[in-house]
Ligand SMILES: O=C(O)[C@@H](O)C(=O)CO
């Protein structure tokens with residue numbers, strides 16, 4: 001028997017243009033070791049992937065995995081420090097790490113270029129102890145402007161993502177408005193928003209209004225269902241309405257599946273059928 005969710009999704013999907021979902025290989029297909037996730041994603045029907053950290057592999061090796069499996073790379077992140085370190089959520093707002101941040105941006109641009117990825121997510125970072133929010137924010141804006149200058153001419157655009165305060169307390173960006181303001185201040189088409197509906201729901205809500213308000217700045221979307229960050233349909237977000245609004249908006253970019261499957265990756269992909277037929 002079909003669930004009520006199935007029928008409500010079907011209702012929204014009848015006239016909905018097809019949406020494009022990519023697999024985040026940090027979160028999906030973790031039943032396999034990292035390099036085998038490319039083939040698993042392609043076998044499941046994905047044509048594009050994203051993952052935050054390519055840096056422990058040679059770019060040429062990753063490019064071969066993409067090509068062998070007929071996949072596009074959508075994004076990588078700038079390098080982040082190890083768990084527990086002050087740089088674990090990125091370096092862009094840390095006044096004492098500017099040299100390391102710049103090296104990371106250049107490395108990220110190299111990988112994004114080698115992998116053919118259109119986007120480099122410049123991860124904002126946690127405000128360090130003893131540094132005021134204003135000081136960290138000023139450093140963040142200066143650092144994003146520097147990165148935008150490096151990205152010019154590479155074909156790679158930079159993404160800024162606000163993260164929720166429950167999972168990432170002290171993160172430099174905690175609203176979409178802040179992210180949009182920074183993109184505006186930097187003032188170039190090389191910088192835009194990565195809007196993650198999971199973070200948005202936890203801290204701000206009013207998802208469709210926010211999506212429409214910032215649509216002109218949005219270059220990439222990510223999804224997961226709070227509170228548990230599992231696949232759509234397992235939590236509190238009304239996905240049929242969200243996906244209908246995204247489709248109706250004319251958004252043609254990728255939507256990154258950045259969720260922890262509740263059971264297995266394949267068992268958790270059923271929700272997508274209604275939107276990709
Ligand atoms: O939402 C997230 O956790 C990611 O998009 C990310 O890149 C964290 O740095």
Ligand SMILES: [Mg+2]
Nearest residue numbers: 161196222258
């Ligand atoms: Mg995200």
